Amino acid sequence: MAWAAAAISQSDSPRSLLERASEARSSYSFVGEFIYQYGGDIESMRIWRAANPETGIRERLESLSGESREILRDNETVTCILPSSESVMVDERRLQRPLDARLPGNPDALQPNYQLEVAGQGRVAGRPTTRLNIDARDDLRYGYRLWFDDETGLLLRAEVVSPLGEVLERVMVLSFELREQIDTDQLASQLPQAGYARMTTNSQAPDDAQSSAGQGLDQWSLNALPEGYALTMNQMQPLPGRDKPVRHLMISDGLASVSLYIESQDQADPIDGSRQMGALNAYGRALDGYQAIAVGEVPAATVERVANALTTN
Known part of the structure; x- marks a missing residue:
């Protein structure tokens, strides 16, 4: 070494x-x-x-x-x-x-x-x-x-x-x-795994997330993100308990980050407004039949602004 x-x-x-x-x-x-x-x-x-x-x-x-x-x-x-x-x-x-x-x-x-x-x-x-x-x-x-x-x-x-x-x-x-x-x-793992259910999350290309917050988002746009934050990742991601993958956007200032999840309301656990646990804050809102949830170790006002920055094209 x-x-x-x-x-x-x-x-x-x-x-x-x-x-x-x-x-x-x-x-x-x-x-x-x-x-x-x-x-x-x-x-x-x-x-x-x-x-x-x-x-x-x-x-x-x-x-x-x-x-x-x-x-x-x-x-x-x-x-x-x-x-x-x-x-x-x-x-x-x-x-x-x-x-x-x-x-x-x-x-x-x-x-x-x-x-x-x-x-x-x-x-x-x-x-x-x-x-x-x-x-x-x-x-x-x-x-x-x-x-x-x-x-x-x-x-x-x-x-x-x-x-x-x-x-x-x-x-x-x-x-x-x-x-x-x-x-x-x-x-190496020290725990038995025989018969365990297995779920894999695959990485996907960021859909030009680095170049523009408005490209590769299908019907979605991000407008008026909090100052200093930018879109750094855009992918479809499986989540436990979901039948279909959800869209996962990552917004960051180079140190702090916020994950924004978008899924149809018929498979979402409804979250309306804010939640907090320690440094982690979350804010959820409904938008045209979809649930948008912003989660991150940032102040509550920041996750709310990220969630509210999401609009439909």
């Missing part, structure tokens, strides 16, 4: 912290435990991560609290094994890993909507860290607090915070052990 990332120094800039973290996540293998705290609930997980700069990342996550479940990840798929429902969910999209979800792909793209500041030293899982504050410039998005391991650059703690500084969501590593390599059998 390549011990590629240099130690963090107190003079590091926000950009260098984020760039080092992006490099480190594909350079270091480790075993650890972390908690995910949201909406008053806390879930604990054990993680095995095998990272290689050339072949990518493989992970196995095992729940330590609540219902038993297991998550397997590689470069192409995410497989979730749920013994309680005797089901296996396979997603063939490159979904973000929980310890990496707050790392922006392009730090420069954050500047119009966020202010970044290195905010001192700390400790996570007994390891020295450097904290980065990412503060929203308006009330259309939340702020973030990120703690990076000084030795490796890996992200060890992340918090989503409200404009008042309230922690809405937290992911934090509790134990952490670097490994030269992870045994293959530790990355």
Whole structure:
């Protein structure tokens, strides 16, 4: 394994912290435990991560609290094994890993909507860290607090915070052990799957979502999206309990994102108005025989504006 990332120094800039973290996540293998705290609930997980700069990342996550479940990840798929429902969910999209979800792909793209500041030293899982504050410039998005391991650059703690500084969501590593390599059998499922129902979600092309929010949407248009947000994904997606795929649009500012689901009302679970759980907000509305639901870790006003931006052509 390549011990590629240099130690963090107190003079590091926000950009260098984020760039080092992006490099480190594909350079270091480790075993650890972390908690995910949201909406008053806390879930604990054990993680095995095998990272290689050339072949990518493989992970196995095992729940330590609540219902038993297991998550397997590689470069192409995410497989979730749920013994309680005797089901296996396979997603063939490159979904973000929980310890990496707050790392922006392009730090420069954050500047119009966020202010970044290195905010001192700390400790996570007994390891020295450097904290980065990412503060929203308006009330259309939340702020973030990120703690990076000084030795490796890996992200060890992340918090989503409200404009008042309230922690809405937290992911934090509790134990952490670097490994030269992870045994293959530790990355394979440890749960029985015989007879389990299996559902696969296939990725589709984004239908020119990058070039225009009005192309490839069939009878739909997106008008007056919240400032700083743009359409980044457009696909048809199967959902559990649905007979037909639903249209899934992703709207993002480069860090925060909102999913907008559109389906016919005859197969939808009606949601009218707003819902909240921790940092997650949702807003639903009916439109010409369809149900539109916007969901994201953004303020309630933002998901409402995204849902109301949808119109028929």
